[in-house]
Every structure is written in structure tokens, then in C-alpha cells.
Amino acid sequence: MINIREIVEKFLGKPIIDKIAIDEFILEIQKNMLLSDIPPKSVFEITQRIKQKIANERFPTKQMIIKVLYEEFKNTLGEEYKPDLRPRRIMFIGLYGSGKTTTIAKLWKYFSDRGISTRVISFDDERPAAKDQLKQLVRDYTDKFNPRDNEMWLIDTPGKSVEDRAFIEKLKDIKIKTKPDDVFLVIGADTGKYAAKLAQGFSELGITGVVITKIDGSGKAGGAFIAVKELNVRVTFVGYGEKIDDISPFNPDDILSRMFGFININQLKEIKNDISNQKFEYNFETYLKELNSLSGKSIDDLLIGMGIETNLDQSMKLHEMMKKFNAMINSMTPEERRNPDLLKSSDSRIKRIAKGAGLKEIEVRSMLNKFFQSKKMFEKIKNDKGIINLLKKIKI
Numbered sequence: 001m002i003n004i005r006e007i008v009e010k011f012l013g014k015p016i017i018d019k020i021a022i023d024e025f026i027l028e029i030q031k032n033m034l035l036s037d038i039p040p041k042s043v044f045e046i047t048q049r050i051k052q053k054i055a056n057e058r059f060p061t062k063q064m065i066i067k068v069l070y071e072e073f074k075n076t077l078g079e080e081y082k083p084d085l086r087p088r089r090i091m092f093i094g095l096y097g098s099g100k101t102t103t104i105a106k107l108w109k110y111f112s113d114r115g116i117s118t119r120v121i122s123f124d125d126e127r128p129a130a131k132d133q134l135k136q137l138v139r140d141y142t143d144k145f146n147p148r149d150n151e152m153w154l155i156d157t158p159g160k161s162v163e164d165r166a167f168i169e170k171l172k173d174i175k176i177k178t179k180p181d182d183v184f185l186v187i188g189a190d191t192g193k194y195a196a197k198l199a200q201g202f203s204e205l206g207i208t209g210v211v212i213t214k215i216d217g218s219g220k221a222g223g224a225f226i227a228v229k230e231l232n233v234r235v236t237f238v239g240y241g242e243k244i245d246d247i248s249p250f251n252p253d254d255i256l257s258r259m260f261g262f263i264n265i266n267q268l269k270e271i272k273n274d275i276s277n278q279k280f281e282y283n284f285e286t287y288l289k290e291l292n293s294l295s296g297k298s299i300d301d302l303l304i305g306m307g308i309e310t311n312l313d314q315s316m317k318l319h320e321m322m323k324k325f326n327a328m329i330n331s332m333t334p335e336e337r338r339n340p341d342l343l344k345s346s347d348s349r350i351k352r353i354a355k356g357a358g359l360k361e362i363e364v365r366s367m368l369n370k371f372f373q374s375k376k377m378f379e380k381i382k383n384d385k386g387i388i389n390l391l392k393k394i395k396i
């Protein structure tokens with residue numbers, strides 16, 4: 001996986017964003033993309049587009065630059081896959097060890113959990129253990145291929161090398177026998193940019209989609225995703241672990257949140273738990289804790305890492321802002337910290353806090369505004385099922 005987290009963190013920590021800082025940032029991204037096995041041509045094209053967008057901006061800010069990067073990657077990865085839940089036959093093909101049998105067991109559960117009657121069959125007679133593997137994972141596995149209406153069938157096949165003609169002919173026979181609606185090519189993320197050649201090798205089987213597995217363990221997943229995208233074959237499902245639930249329909253935001261990572265893993269862990277438990281109170285106590293634990297970065301950066309727009313006042317440098325926030329919050333009474341609404345319509349409280357913190361009243365008001373905007377954003381996230389599911393899925 002492209003790990004851009006560190007590069008982004010370094011960039012966010014820079015006091016001044018000038019042309020040199022931007023060029024250095026892009027160069028780091030390019031290096032990282034090449035290491036992720038993304039074809040050089042794509043690396044060049046993608047980063048040219050990012051550069052162009054930044055150059056069009058009169059006053060590029062860190063937030064804007066990260067957003068451009070995020071969006072460009074998102075466009076490059078392509079559309080989210082919405083699984084077709086109509087009963088159908090899907091044949092899985094791919095090299096030995098790419099993860100076909102594991103993917104089938106995972107998808108058997110995925111479709112069964114959604115109330116679809118799902119059957120599995122293995123035509124892998126090269127490796128009899130494949131059947132045992134499925135028998136252990138899939139309830140009522142049988143060796144009979146007797147599809148009925150309203151049944152989903154997942155068809156396992158042997159895997160060898162594409163240079164082996166007899167193997168390709170065998171797959172064709174299985175295809176004729178089972179008449180699949182879909183043929184999904186299973187590719188391990190470690191295949192990197194070679195994924196394109198691999199897909200071409202299997203093309204005579206009429207591939208309708210690709211499954212990319214093992215993105216948890218490979219530094220080359222970025223290459224695999226982009227190589228596949230350039231062939232105009234879509235990625236359908238993504239496997240990210242050995243366990244039966246470690247599969248999701250392809251979603252660029254999900255992949256990107258893995259790529260960009262998060263600014264502070266412990267912080268994310270806490271937020272993830274709090275959001276899942278729905279008990280997180282967004283008040284000045286938690287806000288102060290957040291500000292300090294992010295040491296120079298605010299929750300806004302975290303949100304930007306997830307591609308969520310924030311209203312952070314661009315002109316106020318982060319560390320200055322933090323100092324002022326600290327002073328302001330330290331001048332509040334414990335009651336005010338726990339219950340921010342007390343400050344909403346009280347001029348006398350604001351006056352007192354400004355005096356105690358050595359700030360202008362207008363500064364206090366502006367910070368309170370920022371806080372309430374953040375709070376609103378947080379509440380939106382807290383109630384957004386999509387984001388909660390995303391957070392739950394991210395393994396930390």
C-alpha cells in the first residue's frame with residue numbers, strides 16, 4: 001500500500017508552504033508511488049495533474065494541497081463497486097495462491113449474510129485440499145453442480161501459470177460447463193504493476209471483474225489497483241486479511257484512508273471507540289485533550305486525511321492557534337468546559353475568559369466559532385453510518 005501518511009505528516013508540520021516545500025512534497029509522493037510499483041507513466045501523469053491544480057491556486061494552503069492529492073488519487077482509483085446481489089454464477093480464476101479459495105469462502109459469507117442463498121463448488125482437482133478448505137468454511141458444501149433459480153453460485157478453479165496452455169483450456173472447459181454470469185480474476189496485491197500483464201494473460205476467459213487480495217500485507221497494492229484501472233477492468237472486491245470477514249466491495253475512500261493513514265493512530269483508536277460507543281462528548285475538555293495529544297495538529301487534519309472538508313481558518317497558523325486555544329480553555333470554569341453551550345449567549349463569560357487568557361474578545365469569539373463548527377462536523381460524522389462503518393473497518 002502506498003503509505004503517504006508520513007509524507008503528509010511531514011508536510012503538515014512545515015511552517016511555510018512555498019514553491020520549494022510543494023516541489024519537495026510532490027517529489028516524495030512520486031518516489032513513494034514508484035516504490036508502490038505504480039507504472040512510471042502513471043506516476044508522472046497523476047503528479048502532473050496535482051501540480052497543475054496547485055499552480056492554479058493563488059494562495060495554496062496545506063489543506064487545499066492535501067485535498068487535491070486526495071481527490072486526484074480518488075479519481076485515479078475509480079468508482080466504488082456496488083455488488084450485484086441478484087442470484088448469479090461467478091467463476092473465480094487466477095494464479096495458484098492468489099487467494100481464490102479464501103475469497104470464495106469470504107464471499108459465501110458476504111452473500112449469505114445478505115439473505116442470498118449461496119452455494120460453492122470447487123473444480124480444483126489439481127489440489128484436492130482446496131475442497132477440504134471450503135468444506136471447513138462453507139456450510140453444506142457439496143460436489144454437485146446443480147444450480148437452481150434464486151441461487152448464487154461461486155465457482156472455484158485450479159490455479160497455475162498463464163503460460164500453461166492446458167491450464168487455460170481447462171478453465172475454458174469449466175466455463176462452458178458452468179456458464180457463469182461473471183468471471184472474476186483474483187490478483188494478489190503483491191503482483192503490483194504486473195497485474196496488467198496477468199490480466200491480459202487471462203483475457204480470453206472474458207474477465208468481468210477483478211478481486212485484489214492481500215492488500216494488508218503488500219507495499220505494491222497501489223500498483224495493482226492502478227494497473228487494473230488502466231485496463232478498464234473494474235475492481236469488485238478487496239481482501240485485506242485471512243479472516244472470513246476480511247473482504248469489502250471496492251471503495252476508493254476506504255483504500256485511500258489506508259493509503260493516507262491517520263495522523264495519530266492512538267487518537268484514531270480512541271475516536272473510533274468513542275464513535276462506535278456513541279458516548280463521546282465533544283466539549284472543551286475533550287477538545288483540549290485532542291489539541292494537545294495531536295501535538296501541533298488538530299482534528300481538522302485528521303479529517304482532511306479522510307477527505308472530509310473542514311472549516312479551519314486557513315490564515316491562523318496551527319501552533320499559534322493551539323496556544324490561544326489552550327489559554328482560552330484554561331480560563332474557563334470546569335462547568336464551562338464541560339458544557340460549551342453556556343458560552344453561546346453570554347457576553348460576560350466571554351469578557352471574563354478573554355481577560356483571563358490575555359486575548360481580545362474578538363479572538364475568543366472567533367475561536368468559539370471554530371469550536372462550534374468542529375463540533376457540528378463531529379456530530380455529523382457521529383451520525384454518518386458510512387463513516388462509522390469505514391472507521392470500524394480500518395484495522396489498527
Ligand SMILES: Nc1nc2c(ncn2[C@@H]2O[C@H](COP(=O)(O)OP(=O)(O)O)[C@@H](O)[C@H]2O)c(=O)[nH]1
Pocket residue numbers: 094095096097098099100101102103159186213214215216217239240241242246
Ligand atoms: N493476508 C492475507 N492473506 C490472504 C488473503 N487472501 C488469501 N490469503 C492467504 O493466501 C494464501 C493462499 O490463498 P488461497 O485462497 O488458498 O489461494 P488460491 O490458491 O488462489 O485458492 C492462504 O494462506 C490465504 O490465507 C488476504 O486478503 N490477506
Ligand SMILES: [Mg+2]
Pocket residue numbers: 100101102124130157
Ligand atoms: Mg484454491
